[in-house]
Amino acid sequence: xWLDVIVRDRFEGGxxxxxxxxxxxxxxxxxxxxISPGNxxxxxxxxxxxxxxxADAPGLFRSDGPALEIFTRQFDYWDGxxxxxxxxxxxxxxxxxxLVDSATGNGLxxxxxxxxxxxxxxPEHDEDRVLVPYAEVPQALIEALMATxxxxxxxxxxxxxxxxxxxxxxxxxxxxxxxGGSTLTQQLVKNYFLADERTFFRKFNxxxxxxxxxxxxxxxxxxxxxxxxxxxxxxxxxxxHGFGTAAEFYFARPLVELRLDQIALxxxxxxxxxxxxxxxxPERALARRNLVIRLMAEQDYISERESAAxxxxxxxxxxxxSWAQSRYPAFEDLVRxxxxxxxxxxxxxxxxxxxxxxxxxxxxxxxxxxxQAQVAALERERGxxxxxxxxxxxxxxxxxxxVLAIVGGRNSRGGEFNRSLDAxxxxxxxxxxxxxxxxxxxPSRYNLLTRLDDSPLRIRQPAxxxxxxxxxxxxxxxxVSLLEALVFSYNVSTVRLGMDVGLDKVVRTLRDSGLEAHxxxxxxxxxxxxxxxxxxxxxxYQTLGNGGFRAPLNSIxxxxxxxxxGLTRYGLTLREALDPGATFLTAFALTRVTTEGTGRDLVRWxxxxxxxxxxxxxxxxxxxxxxxxxxxxxxxxxxxxxDDNRPMGLSGAAGAMRIWAAMMKAAGLRxxxxxxxxxxxxxxxxxVPYAGQCTLFDAIPFLSxxxxxxxxxxxxxxxxxxxxxx
Amino acid sequence: xxxxxxxxxxxxxxxxxxxCTGTPAPxxxxxxxxxxxxxxxxxxxxxxxxxxxxxxxxxxxxxxPPAPAVVALLAESDRRLGSGQPESAAASIERALRIAPAxxxxxxxxxxxxxxxxxxxETETLARxxxxxxxxxxxxxxxxxxxxxxxxxxxxxxHGAWQAKERASDARRQQ
Numbered sequence: 001x002w003l004d005v006i007v008r009d010r011f012e013g014g015x016x017x018x019x020x021x022x023x024x025x026x027x028x029x030x031x032x033x034x035i036s037p038g039n040x041x042x043x044x045x046x047x048x049x050x051x052x053x054x055a056d057a058p059g060l061f062r063s064d065g066p067a068l069e070i071f072t073r074q075f076d077y078w079d080g081x082x083x084x085x086x087x088x089x090x091x092x093x094x095x096x097x098x099l100v101d102s103a104t105g106n107g108l109x110x111x112x113x114x115x116x117x118x119x120x121x122x123p124e125h126d127e128d129r130v131l132v133p134y135a136e137v138p139q140a141l142i143e144a145l146m147a148t149x150x151x152x153x154x155x156x157x158x159x160x161x162x163x164x165x166x167x168x169x170x171x172x173x174x175x176x177x178x179x180g181g182s183t184l185t186q187q188l189v190k191n192y193f194l195a196d197e198r199t200f201f202r203k204f205n206x207x208x209x210x211x212x213x214x215x216x217x218x219x220x221x222x223x224x225x226x227x228x229x230x231x232x233x234x235x236x237x238x239x240x241h242g243f244g245t246a247a248e249f250y251f252a253r254p255l256v257e258l259r260l261d262q263i264a265l266x267x268x269x270x271x272x273x274x275x276x277x278x279x280x281x282p283e284r285a286l287a288r289r290n291l292v293i294r295l296m297a298e299q300d301y302i303s304e305r306e307s308a309a310x311x312x313x314x315x316x317x318x319x320x321x322s323w324a325q326s327r328y329p330a331f332e333d334l335v336r337x338x339x340x341x342x343x344x345x346x347x348x349x350x351x352x353x354x355x356x357x358x359x360x361x362x363x364x365x366x367x368x369x370x371x372q373a374q375v376a377a378l379e380r381e382r383g384x385x386x387x388x389x390x391x392x393x394x395x396x397x398x399x400x401x402x403v404l405a406i407v408g409g410r411n412s413r414g415g416e417f418n419r420s421l422d423a424x425x426x427x428x429x430x431x432x433x434x435x436x437x438x439x440x441x442x443p444s445r446y447n448l449l450t451r452l453d454d455s456p457l458r459i460r461q462p463a464x465x466x467x468x469x470x471x472x473x474x475x476x477x478x479x480v481s482l483l484e485a486l487v488f489s490y491n492v493s494t495v496r497l498g499m500d501v502g503l504d505k506v507v508r509t510l511r512d513s514g515l516e517a518h519x520x521x522x523x524x525x526x527x528x529x530x531x532x533x534x535x536x537x538x539x540x541y542q543t544l545g546n547g548g549f550r551a552p553l554n555s556i557x558x559x560x561x562x563x564x565x566g567l568t569r570y571g572l573t574l575r576e577a578l579d580p581g582a583t584f585l586t587a588f589a590l591t592r593v594t595t596e597g598t599g600r601d602l603v604r605w606x607x608x609x610x611x612x613x614x615x616x617x618x619x620x621x622x623x624x625x626x627x628x629x630x631x632x633x634x635x636x637x638x639x640x641x642x643d644d645n646r647p648m649g650l651s652g653a654a655g656a657m658r659i660w661a662a663m664m665k666a667a668g669l670r671x672x673x674x675x676x677x678x679x680x681x682x683x684x685x686x687x688v689p690y691a692g693q694c695t696l697f698d699a700i701p702f703l704s705x706x707x708x709x710x711x712x713x714x715x716x717x718x719x720x721x722x723x724x725x726x
Numbered sequence: 727x728x729x730x731x732x733x734x735x736x737x738x739x740x741x742x743x744x745x746c747t748g749t750p751a752p753x754x755x756x757x758x759x760x761x762x763x764x765x766x767x768x769x770x771x772x773x774x775x776x777x778x779x780x781x782x783x784x785x786x787x788x789x790x791p792p793a794p795a796v797v798a799l800l801a802e803s804d805r806r807l808g809s810g811q812p813e814s815a816a817a818s819i820e821r822a823l824r825i826a827p828a829x830x831x832x833x834x835x836x837x838x839x840x841x842x843x844x845x846x847x848e849t850e851t852l853a854r855x856x857x858x859x860x861x862x863x864x865x866x867x868x869x870x871x872x873x874x875x876x877x878x879x880x881x882x883x884x885h886g887a888w889q890a891k892e893r894a895s896d897a898r899r900q901q
Contacts, residue, residue, distance in 0.1 A: 030795035
């Protein structure tokens with residue numbers, strides 16, 4: 001029979017299409033972790049943990065100021081399973097002081113909290129499903145369904161004659177299909193196969209198929225299928241199928257962790273997921289839930305006392321889930337693009353892959369709110385109309401290239417232009433450090449005190465005409481040291497330097513640092529006539545800030561299949577890209593940018609975190625404001641500008657750097673630790689012309705043992721050193 | 727005249743060696759310390775740029791013992807490597823590196839894992855990273871150079887291997 005074939009094919013042959021699940025990074029707890037109690041609680045809630053006085057089951061925690069007790073969930077990571085564990089910790093001086101396994105009382109070195117689910121990648125028909133194996137379905141749920149939907153499920157043959165007769169009677173009287181009288185089996189059939197018309201004919205087919213199902217498959221198989229198929233909700237275009245999904249959607253917890261009242265709520269949704277939607281119609285949902293509870297008590301599944309206790313509970317829903325509303329669209333975008341390099345779209349949508357990313361939800365939320373606040377503040381200060389300015393930012397772990405957070409725009413809305421990946425703007429002075437690295441890689445020719453000529457320059461263009469770069473302040477600074485030219489971002493001397501070194505060498509330095517974009521090797525490249533996205537800039541500065549070791553920027557750690565078996569691991573890879581000595585000298589200069597150079601306000605704003613390396617970038621007519629900088633743990637790039645590319649009146653220091661400072665302060669930037677490579681020599685204290693003054697430096701690093709002071713203001717230096725020095 | 731010349735010679739030599747001024751040898755600048763703006767000695771004028779304090783040589787940097795978490799993860803990595811799971815062993819090291827990215831032992835261990843996996847150029851890069859974080863007198867430096875030598879040998883760079891062994895011996899002598 002045709003219907004028989006359909007039944008069999010769907011039931012056995014069809015696997016459910018499962019969305020891919022995308023997780024943020026799991027937080028690692030260990031003594032010494034810098035974190036506040038508030039932040040830790042926030043992260044726990046993001047993973048669906050609930051505060052509870054007893055904290056005696058997985059998914060619960062108890063907090064008492066600086067002391068917390070957490071019952072972690074069992075979770076399968078790429079490298080193994082971490083068991084559910086009850087642990088206690090105390091936080092002192094803004095870090096975890098003690099971490100103890102509650103069961104044994106012994107100190108615990110490290111523990112992971114299962115990561116927050118941040119996004120899903122959906123199957124073709126936008127179905128969302130969290131599969132629950134029959135064995136893991138709570139007994140209370142089965143009982144609730146029996147009580148309300150199909151009392152005789154276990155005894156009937158697929159149709160409940162009494163139910164049908166009753167329904168038929170009602171329908172005949174009303175001359176339409178008003179009442180279903182459907183068994184669970186029939187409902188399953190309806191969900192599986194049949195279109196949504198409620199005709200007698202359809203009903204007839206439904207009955208036949210239900211009978212067929214029952215003949216072929218056991219009660220538990222049918223029930224198991226039902227548990228994962230029944231329609232229980234909607235968000236946007238996406239439909240929620242199955243109780244596992246519903247538990248996650250309404251309560252942010254696995255089905256097995258739900259209480260009786262929560263299970264009753266879900267069971268009640270079967271009759272009408274939209275009608276009884278607890279977020280839209282809480283009173284109806286509550287009434288329906290309590291009816292289910294009473295029916296369960298009536299049929300002796302629960303006691304009167306349990307029934308009474310359950311009915312008085314509040315709805316206790318979780319907040320609307322972040323993955324259902326695309327809370328991190330820019331990061332999700334990055335993840336999809338990286339995935340598309342290795343996975344086909346069909347696999348992503350239907351195979352239930354589990355994708356573990358590098359996102360730090362706490363840092364992400366922080367950066368997003370800072371971006372919003374700072375951009376608004378800048379607009380107010382400048383008297384700009386609200387909504388004029390836009391921004392983008394990328395935050396990276398400098399030591400391994402992992403992307404911690406991404407801001408695609410001031411408002412972090414889904415479906416909008418992702419500026420961090422797609423807004424390509426000229427990078428201006430951000431390119432300069434790479435010109436200097438290229439130069440300093442030839443220590444026989446250049447060192448930090450080599451004199452450069454900053455006087456006016458004219459370069460003939462191949463197509464005719466000439467180009468005269470000018471300094472930002474319009475001045476000619478005459479003879480300047482390399483150090484000064486970089487710290488104060490002089491244009492003319494940088495162009496001379498770059499032409500002297502050779503454009504090809506500068507391009508090679510950029511390529512080695514991870515630049516993949518196409519570029520035109522014209523002299524204007526030396527002043528940043530190169531359009532890049534913030535992410536592309538971040539790759540360059542990651543290499544620079546990591547001592548010349550390039551780690552490819554990465555947003556995905558591992559991909560597992562639906563059963564938890566490892567498919568791909570994107571581990572830490574390093575490549576020696578830049579000369580470490582030249583990189584060190586450049587970093588040295590960049591720490592001066594933030595103390596007395598073009599970014600001199602930064603040291604103040606960061607209130608004690610010093611040294612910090614950074615570079616300001618400002619493009620023609622103040623259209624783009626950039627800042628890129630790093631410490632020992634974090635590196636970030638911020639862009640500020642207008643979407644319509646009109647001038648907006650803010651330099652790199654006045655605009656992007658402000659935002660960068662606020663972000664890094666909130667993110668816990670740690671000062672850079674400058675570690676000179678073995679081939680670095682230090683000069684004695686030396687007085688050099690610097691920004692128009694004769695300035696005494698304690699020591700300047702060189703790659704060559706031959707100290708070439710360039711210009712020193714020696715008379716002043718001698719006078720300062722006094723009679724005892726040589 | 728001679729005396730002046732010899733003084734000048736000493737002066738030049740001292741300047742070359744960068745070691746004979748009254749200023750102390752470069753010392754550690756731990757995170758908490760601020761660079762004192764007053765330590766600059768600019769000649770004239772109101773807006774004075776500050777002069778930088780000397781930055782540290784690695785061997786004088788403060789080394790605190792590694793966190794228990796790091797020790798535990800190192801042990802886990804060793805166990806996994808021992809039971810023939812190099813990629814899992816690497817994952818343990820990477821977890822530890824997120825906690826202590828400047829700990830050279832971790833980079834060395836990761837280099838060793840890559841060596842086990844026959845990934846010679848990665849071995850060398852990771853070993854160099856470890857060296858860049860080590861004090862000159864640390865025995866890790868020679869261990870890393872030996873590892874680099876082995877990787878070069880295996881990838882057919884015999885001369886490079888010999889050079890690396892020389893560096894290893896040099897480093898040994900400094901320990």
